[in-house]
Amino acid sequence: TQSTRPQRLLGAVKKNATRGDPRSVVKAIDQFCRQKEWAMNVGDEKGCILDSVVSELNPATVLELGTYCGYSTVRIASMLPPHAKLITLEFNPDYAAVARQVIAWAGLEDKVQLVEGASGDLIPKMSEQFEVETFDLVFLDHWKDRYLPDTKLMEECGLLKKGSVLLADNVICPGTPEYLEYVRASPRYESQYFRSHLEYTKVEDGLEKSVFLG
Ligand SMILES: O=C(NCCCCc1cc2ccncc2s1)c1cc(-c2ccc(F)cc2)cc(O)c1O
């Protein structure tokens, strides 16, 4: 049977990256996506912005919505302090299966908990099922029309505290207009747009960083 793009991406990681070396995994994926096949990873340009937000925040608890092949999972987890935890949600079981292997290849399985399911179902169960009170950082990279409802859900479930940071991918392309309008207009958030490009292209895209003010 034909392989899928995520499976081919995983093959490139196993072929070109060193086990236990997260930076080589990130490099191998970026090379595959530039030279062989485009894939919807946050990519190297926006990835540098993601890195700077993570290193500045030094989060102890991170929630990622949308794992895909685990590229941003590896980028974030490789920068976390020793006892920090990253929970990442993926809806598509085929993506999840590839992501688990990419995360393992990077040697980061102890820092990452990949949970399969829909964000709308899992977010209300976070505190009880995953023993987490609040998240210091949330990286939104899943269905673009779920960014706003899931943000409201996280507020309602008490998963955000004063200082929690929401970092949203693709706010221009494919675009998340309702989410942008909400976080930019709400007195409960301090928002900042980081202009960049859609991964591996010259198309404009960017990340929106929104600090929850409590
Ligand atoms: O759809 C994108 N990303 C979400 C995939 C949906 C996966 C989900 C995960 C999950 C977890 C929990 N609950 C529900 C869900 S749904 C996406 C698309 C493009 C793009 C841009 C230009 C194009 F021409 C074509 C694609 C670029 C990107 O960076 C993306 O992130």
Ligand SMILES: [Mg+2]
């Ligand atoms: Mg994205």
